[in-house]
Amino acid sequence: MHLGELADIQMGYPFRSRLEHDPEGDVAVIQMKDIDDANLLQAEDAIRVSLPTGKTRHLLREGDLLFRSRGRSNNAAQVLKGIGPAVLAAPMLLIRPHKVLPAYLCWYINAPATQAQLGALAEGTSVRMISAEAVKALDVPLPSLAVQQHIAQTAALVDREQSLLARIATLRQRATQHLLMKSAHETTP
Numbered sequence: 001m002h003l004g005e006l007a008d009i010q011m012g013y014p015f016r017s018r019l020e021h022d023p024e025g026d027v028a029v030i031q032m033k034d035i036d037d038a039n040l041l042q043a044e045d046a047i048r049v050s051l052p053t054g055k056t057r058h059l060l061r062e063g064d065l066l067f068r069s070r071g072r073s074n075n076a077a078q079v080l081k082g083i084g085p086a087v088l089a090a091p092m093l094l095i096r097p098h099k100v101l102p103a104y105l106c107w108y109i110n111a112p113a114t115q116a117q118l119g120a121l122a123e124g125t126s127v128r129m130i131s132a133e134a135v136k137a138l139d140v141p142l143p144s145l146a147v148q149q150h151i152a153q154t155a156a157l158v159d160r161e162q163s164l165l166a167r168i169a170t171l172r173q174r175a176t177q178h179l180l181m182k183s184a185h186e187t188t189p
């Protein structure tokens with residue numbers, strides 16, 4: 001199925017002027033810088049603004065996907081529970097799944113094979129961009145709900161394993177450096 005049949009896809013909120021941080025603002029504005037290299041949303045430092053009334057359809061919901069439509073990577077991040085009032089800034093795309101599990105769809109979009117497909121759809125030479133129409137036309141396999149859950153859970157476990165292995169490597173390197181430094185000081189005449 002095409003992604004456009006599985007989810008609503010819309011451009012992020014089009015702010016007409018430069019964003020000015022308002023600590024008293026009622027909504028957080030999610031920008032590309034608020035998504036880390038592991039495709040996790042880090043909204044704690046997002047700037048805040050006051051949104052005009054009547055714009056509630058732009059508010060993010062749990063399960064929404066935030067898609068980087070510009071730049072060197074075109075990955076997606078999933079909005080998790082407890083984000084609070086927030087909107088997505090253009091040119092990012094908001095993907096609101098309705099016939100597919102958000103975690104499965106996020107995994108599928110970020111999979112290397114899908115990233116290669118998306119790379120082929122990118123336009124522009126200096127700044128790569130993927131249009132909303134191209135994203136809507138992306139073919140997405142739709143296995144049963146049970147298989148989607150299995151894939152999403154397995155992918156989350158693999159991500160967790162990679163994170164833990166990286167943490168172990170860092171700690172091992174620090175411990176080794178500490179022991180070598182201690183040995184150097186103890187053996188100095």
